[in-house]
Amino acid sequence: MSSDSSTNQQWGGRFSEPTDAFVQRFTASVDFDQRMYKQDIEGSIAHATMLAKVGVLTNEERDQIITGLRQVEEEITNGTFQWSVELEDVHMNIEARLTQLIGITGKKLHTGRSRNDQVATDIRLYLRAEIDLINEELKRLQTGLLDLAEREAETIMPGFTHLQTAQPVTFGHHLLAWFEMLKRDADRLADCRKRLNQSPLGAAALAGTSYPIDRAYTAELLGFSKPTENSLDSVSDRDFAIEFCAFASILFTHLSRASEELILWTSAQFNFINLPDRFCTGSSIMPQKKNPDVPELVRGKTGRIHGHLIALLTLMKSQPLAYNKDNQEDKEPVFDAVDTVKDCLRAFADMIPAIEAKKDSMYESAKRGYATATDLADYLVRKGLPFRDAHEVVGRSVAFALEKNLDLYELELEQLQQFSDIIGEDVFEVLTLEGSVAARDHFGGTAPNQVRQAIARARTEMSPW
């Protein structure tokens, strides 16, 4: 029985009726996967080049295909290309147009491959290029943090645990904590890129192909480190997409933590920083308002990023080998994650260097809340008191000061001496904020001196690639 002439051109041979119009739209991916057209064309050029090398295509056919594909690329880039939902996806749209342009030779391009290895190749190439852009933006943010930390190496602010004043820290030190989070994110991104950068091309539908293909050659042409090992795994593996979303999820956990602090710090109650107006918006009803929309939105977008990770994990869970149509659902989460990561990193990289620290206000805040109580205990320990007893003495001093509505450094020497007679005039040196931060002068500590050394180290070892 011959097929109905209105069935699909690419695979309609065994079909006796055309696809239902709704099913056609339901199963098509062209609306979103056209984003990968450049990668699809690069993959096809590498494939055709390899087919000519091993003698499956003539050099003439290869050149015709390459010229045709470059023309298709030009049409897509300049917006004249007609995408068609009947042709389902980016791969078949491009191949059909190629055949229109160069005739019968276009139909030879698909020799020895399948859309299954083709799409796996495209999405790896796409994500690799985006990862490189994201890495640049991440580095820009990291550099901005280091520059700000350098300016604020001596600025004193309260450090918190349980969001209660704990001990004084330098603002530079706080910013370097954010830097460390991002450094681990950059390492994870580099690690994701390493495993992603292998070529599935040649796995064909699932079992490989009977043509004498050279997979190492296509891998090399496309800049992959090597071909993937197993054809079944090659067409079904989407770990790299999951890993990218895992990287993005942890990154956003960090960005949302930083956002939360920025939002708190811009409030009148904290009053630690000013965000320039260009990063804020106003209220249509309350004329006094200046809202920190940029960090709020980054904090909010964390939800969709975490959602994409869960979507991909769930997509891949329980899939039998090898390719299943389910895999088409990998693209939208990956694309949206890429866009969101790029936008939010850009917003942060622009905003961080523009932060204005309100040093006096931070300093006043650190002076409230008994931030140097631990320093007093350490002082007593140096004078011979066991730490637990010192803790008790300071606790009673704080209770006394609280009752008088004073801070520790505001008490008279005689008042402090009621709780321990080993307290001398020199106690006031340790009760100052400057003394407290300067004393934490060891690797990883908050002393301005350590902050400067940490910045110098960070600048030399910042980028994993």
Ligand code: ARG
């Ligand atoms: N649009 C498909 C996807 O994104 C391409 C691969 C289709 N393969 C197939 N055997 N139907 O996964």
